Amino acid sequence: MKLENILSKIPDYKNFYTVNELDEQVRLLQNKHPDIIEVKEIGTSRNGHKILSMSLGTGEKNALCFACPHPNEPIGAMTLITMAQLFAEDPKLLSETGFTWHLIPCIDPDGTLLNEGWFKGPFSLTNYVRNFYRPVGHEQVEWTFPFSYKGVTFDKSIPETQALMRLIDELKPSFMYSLHNSAFGGAYWYLTDDIPGLCNELENAAIRQNVPLHLGEPEVAYITKFSPAVHSMMSMKAHYDYMEKYVGSIPVMSATSGTCSSDYVNTVCKCVTMMAELPYFCDHRIADLSLTDKTRRDVVLENIILSEKHYKFLQQLWPSLVGCFEDENPFPKLVDGCIEGADSNNIARRNQIQDAGFDKLATVSEWFDNLYGVRIFECLNLGLAVRACDYELSKEKCENKSTLLDARAKFDAELVRMCDWLEQNVNYEIIPIRRLVSVQTESALIVAKYINKENIYG
8 A cells, every 4th residue: 555545544633642542443443353463452551540452463573662652742643542553453564563562552551541631733842841740860761771881780671661671581672663742853863773765754644744853952962863854763772881081970860760671672673773762843843944043062061051941940959859759659759860960961062062062053953953953851841840749739638838938939930931932932833633643653664664674673
């Protein structure tokens, strides 16, 4: 079947499925296609929610795909429900992929539940940041795989990660697809292999859907660009090496998490691993490669100064809340982690921009990303801080009420200021879910086709 015909079957989703709706969709698909879809419970979350996986096909090679590795990233959940439906309704397409597909629409149901406040809209930056949740690194599925390097060892994988590890050990996949979403910016991918033709096809999948490529700053400073929007895979080893080079040591906060799924699968088998990052909101300046009159060093330095100002605000206020948050409160942990890691990250960046490569003139995309793109993450810190206070204030017997109310008011005022500033200065559009699902679906088919064509890892 032609690609256009495949993508034309993707529904025009108006909002995101909740966790319960995802479970319902899995069961509905299984009941409708019992001879094609097998559903397994691969584990349970920390709060006891069953984690479901759908298996389709009889190919010799296994493809393992999982969504919501970060629970604020539901595009992938919609993609995997869609892929299951497409394969089930077109057994010929399923057979032609040459794979048995194992699809997990929601690997972190507990965290995803805490994001559902924005899943039904309205879709705006402000509503997103006010209803956002993400766990701290050592509680994230994607970053709690076991790891040992340079004297640092992590072996406290959470139950959701352990479920994935068991499946990886069993399946020994030739292709693993971790479906991620960025909040704001453009489309980009991580790959384990530098494959020029494949990189070009992935980028065209986004361009075909009028989703701009992310051509600003890389998400992490240590990666290598295989192509304008396809990067080398993230790695905790590379992160440690980067921090040692530019800070002189491995900061304590960096040593509290494990490594990613890609690192783990490559200890088990040879596997092409891909992460696909797609935004909910975009401003097309993120793909503008025309030159500004500022050097890249200048625009990164401006970003660092704004970042230091943001964290100074948090660092002055956050200590007053010590002892105010109970252990079961999920919202303050990531703010703690971001504050703890901010100084070392900014030191590393200040040192890195002394390298010769930062002498060149910055593109509009780099300028835009440094000035505006990064600010969304600072808004997320503030949104989590407000939610952390609200969590405690909602209790019938709330100790430290006056302290929490005072801090909440200050966090909220700063959040309003920053969101208003972004709304006024960023000409963003809300990307229809259907187009985002189309990009992620085509990306999966592109990699599967490549693996079969090159006859690798299987």
